[in-house]
Amino acid sequence: MPDLQTYFARAIEAAIRELGVPDPPEVVVEPSAVSDAGDYSSPVAFRLARELRRSPREIAQELAAGVSRRPPAHTREITVTGGGYLNLRIDFSSYAPQVIAEALRDPMLLEPDPLAGVKVVVEHTATNPNKAAHLGHLRNACIGDTVARVLRARGHQVEVQNYIDDTGVQVADVLVGIRHLGLTPAPGEPYDRFCSRAYVEVCRRYEADQELVELRRQTLRAIEARDGEIATAAKELTSRIVECHLQTMARAGVGYDLLTWESDIIELGFLRHALDMLLERGVMRKVEQGRLAGCWVLPLDEGSDDDDPEQGDAKVLLKSDGIATYTAKDIAYHLWKFGVLGLDFHYRSWADGGPATSTADPQLATLDPARFGRAGEVVNVIDQRQSAPQRVVKEALRRLGFVSQAEDLLHLAYEVVALSPAAAGALGVDVSEGKSMYALSGRQGIEIGADALLDEAQRQVQAKAKDEATAAALAASAVRYYLLRFGLNSIITFDFGEALRTTGDSGVYLQYAHARACGVLQRVEPLPVPETAPELSVEERELVKLLASFPRAVAEAAESLSPSSLAGYTYRLATAFSDLYEHTERLYRVDDHAVRGLRRALIDATRATMANALTLLGLQPLARI
C-alpha cells in the first residue's frame, strides 16, 4: 500500500476539489525541508494562488482545514508554515508498527504499475565476442541488469537479451592473429585475455602491413559466407569468448534470459526478409549516382527527399558490395523483438543452468519459441555514442508502419567509462597532454579488464573478510555499486582508489550496515511488537520514514530507468541505520519490552529492506563479513 506521503498528496487533492477547483494541478509532497514544520510538506498553495486570486497562506489554511476534516491515517497534525506551506506531522505511535509490518511482509508493496504485465525486452551487454570484457562493458551490464531487476519488481514481465555480434570485423581481426600471425595463449592465460592481446597485436600490425589488411578482408568474407573452416573457427572462437563473458558478468551478479546471435539473424533469413519489407514499403531505396552510388539507403531528412539522393543525409543499409551494415541487421533484430517480422529463431539452452540461446538449427531446438521475443516494450542499454544509429532503427520501424512499436522502443543511453590521468598513466598511456580524462580503447589495449578489477578488489578486501566467498561478494559489491551510483549522463572517470574504496558512499559500507543489522538481530531475541509504539527517537523516526518510502524509490527507479536513484536511496537507508546504531542505547541493554520489541522489529524491517534494495542493485546481501 502507498506510504503516508502519497496519502497526504491525495488528501490535499481532495481538499482542492472541495475549494471548487475542478482540475487541480499535480500535488507535490516532499519530506519537509524544515524539520520543525513537520514530516511532509507541500507547496501546492503557491500554485493555486494565481488561479484563486488569493494569498497562498490563506489557501493553505483552507486546505489544512479540509485535510484535517478527513486526515489520512496516522496523521498527528496538519499545519501551515512560511508563506503557505502545508505540512503533515506523522503519528508514529501507530505508523511505525504498520510500516514495520509491511516492510517485513512484502517490501515491494505498492499500487501496481499501470504497465505491469507488459512484456519488456531489455537488451544489454552486447560486447563484441572477440576479447575480454572491460570496465565499460561492465557498466553497461550492471545498468541493464539493475533496470531489469527493478522492472521485474514493479510487476513487468522482463526478458533480458544479450546480443552477440559474431559476424563483425572484430572477430576477423582476432582470427587473423591466430591463423596468420600464429599467436597462441601463454600458459595459464585465460582465453579472453589472450584474444584481447591478439586483437591489440593485429591492430598494431595493420598500420604497416597491407597484406594483413587483405587477409582480414578475406577472413571476414569467409565468416559472412557461413561456411568452411574459417567460419567454423569463428563460431568456436566467439562461443568460447561468450562463455568467458558470461562468467565475468556472473561474478558481478549479471545474468541473461536469452543470447541472440547475429549469425542466426542472417542464417535464418531475418535480414533478407527485413530488407524485403523495407524495399516493398518504400522505406529503403537505391542510390544511382553520387558518393553513395550503388548503395541502398534510408533517407534521413524527410521532406526534401526525392530526385536528389546526392543531397542530404542517408543511412546506408546495404553497401554497394551488397553487404548489409550493422544497422540493417539491427532493424531486422528489432522487428523480431516486437514479434512483427514474421520469422522466429529456434531455441535451446546455452548450458545447464545458463541462459537460453538462439540457434539456426531446428534439430537443436528444445525450447518453446512462444516464450521469447514478442515484446510490448523494448529497452536498449547502449552507450550514448550510438544514439544516431538507434534513432535510425526507431525511424525505420515507424516508416514501416510499426508506429506504436517505434514509440515503445527506448534507447537507454549512458555515458562511457574513461580513465583518470592517474589510471591512464598506470597503464602506460602518455598523459603529458594533461587532459582531464582518457578514453578506453580495447583496440589499443588501453583498458581496465572487468575480471582484473574484480580480482584486485577481492585482493584488497580478502584480509578482512571471513572467507573467500565473502571476499568475492564484497569485491563485486564495491565494483558494482561504484558503476551504478553515477547518473547515466555522467562519464565515470575511473580511479582505482575511488572504485575500490570501502568507506563512505560505497558498496562495502552498504554491506557493512546490513551485516551489522544482522548482528544485532542475532544477539537479541524477538519480542512482540506493541500495537502502539512508545515515543521514538529522531533516528527511529527517520528510519521509519525511509522504510515507508522504499516502494516509492523502487517505482521512481523503474519509471525513470535510473539505477543511480535507487543507489542513492540505499545509501541513505544505510546511513540512517548507522545513525540509529550509533546514537541509541545498545539493544541488549534495553529493558523496556515495548521499546526493545519495537526497535528490534524496526531493525529487522531495516535489514529486510536493505536486503531487498541490495538485491535490486545486484549486490548479494551478506549477513556476516
Added chain:
RNA sequence: GCCCCUAUAGCUCAGUGGAUAGAGCGCCGGCCUCCGGAGCCGGGUGCGCAGGUUCGAGUCCUGCUGGGGGCACCA
C-alpha cells in the same frame, strides 16, 4: 558546420520549479566498537558567464564560453 550530453565545495559526485544547495574523498580534532571501525560527531557561503520566464530558478528558455561525444559504403 549541424546534433546530443555536460559545467555545483580542493577532488569525485547527488540534487522530480519550492523554505537555510547536500554526500563521499582528502585534511584537522574528538567519540566509541550490539561486527572485528568498512562506524559516529564536529570543522565549509560552492551552482561557468549574461539575459529572460516565474510569487519562487542549481533546476525551465535564449545567447556566450569551456569540456566530452556523434554526424563513415565501421560496428
